[in-house]
Amino acid sequence: MLDLLDVHTHTIASVHAYSTLREMITAAKEKGLSLIGISDHGPKMPGAFHEFYFCNFKVIQRDAYGIDLVMGVELNILDFSGSTDLRQDLLDRMDYAIASLHDPCIRPGTREQNTCALINAMKNPKVKIIGHPDNPYYPVDFDALAQAAKENKVLLECNNSSYTPGGSRQGSRELAGELLQACQKHGTMVILGSDAHIDLDVGNHTHAQELIKKYQFPEELVINSQPERFKTWIKD
Numbered sequence: 524m525l526d527l528l529d530v531h532t533h534t535i536a537s538v539h540a541y542s543t544l545r546e547m548i549t550a551a552k553e554k555g556l557s558l559i560g561i562s563d564h565g566p567k568m569p570g571a572f573h574e575f576y577f578c579n580f581k582v583i584q585r586d587a588y589g590i591d592l593v594m595g596v597e598l599n600i601l602d603f604s605g606s607t608d609l610r611q612d613l614l615d616r617m618d619y620a621i622a623s624l625h626d627p628c629i630r631p632g633t634r635e636q637n638t639c640a641l642i643n644a645m646k647n648p649k650v651k652i653i654g655h656p657d658n659p660y661y662p663v664d665f666d667a668l669a670q671a672a673k674e675n676k677v678l679l680e681c682n683n684s685s686y687t688p689g690g691s692r693q694g695s696r697e698l699a700g701e702l703l704q705a706c707q708k709h710g711t712m713v714i715l716g717s718d719a720h721i722d723l724d725v726g727n728h729t730h731a732q733e734l735i736k737k738y739q740f741p742e743e744l745v746i747n748s749q750p751e752r753f754k755t756w757i758k759d
């Protein structure tokens with residue numbers, strides 16, 4: 524499968540990540556990607572930068588690096604009504620946002636509550652991707668999630684880091700089939716994301732690709748081969 528983009532990546536601005544913006548961009552170019560997105564953690568993640576970090580993306584020249592560059596954030600969902608940790612006026616200045624459930628920021632609820640949290644987060648027009656929705660720590664109703672994602676024009680992520688043996692969201696691999704099945708049923712688009720916390724991992728979708736293949740998920744529902752479509756998608 525043609526895989527030309529990776530928009531779930533972290534720089535040293537996430538504090539528990541180890542490469543600079545330039546190093547991440549260089550790695551993406553070396554790997555032959557045509558689009559890279561930087562999505563550092565929102566301010567409620569312990570150690571993450573102050574919201575000031577997110578208010579000055581205008582100085583980052585998107586067309587200066589010889590590769591398409593988009594600047595976003597991985598928001599922390601804070602409650603079951605889908606509130607997130609950046610002010611809307613800051614969000615509105617960004618190219619895109621991923622919204623995710625992270626254990627330092629929200630305790631798991633019931634399946635229904637977790638599903639509500641993700642679906643409500645999708646209602647924010649800046650949220651274009653739900654990060655690692657198949658984390659077993661936050662059980663969700665994949666059918667309802669895939670249907671809502673389709674309706675709200677949000678991509679559901681196959682997060683490579685979640686599927687990596689020894690990674691931090693063990694058990695995700697076992698749930699990926701259910702996620703993909705629901706997406707196929709509703710015609711919901713997915714996106715493969717590396718969740719790279721170091722330059723070497725940029726564009727690494729090895730495990731996610733394996734699962735796409737294993738479950739015979741239709742390639743036309745994976746946006747990674749369509750960078751132009753992704754650019755339009757986030758502007759919509």
Ligand SMILES: [Zn+2]
Pocket residue numbers: 597623625654655
């Ligand atoms: Zn995350």
Ligand SMILES: [Zn+2]
Pocket residue numbers: 531532533597718
């Ligand atoms: Zn991440």
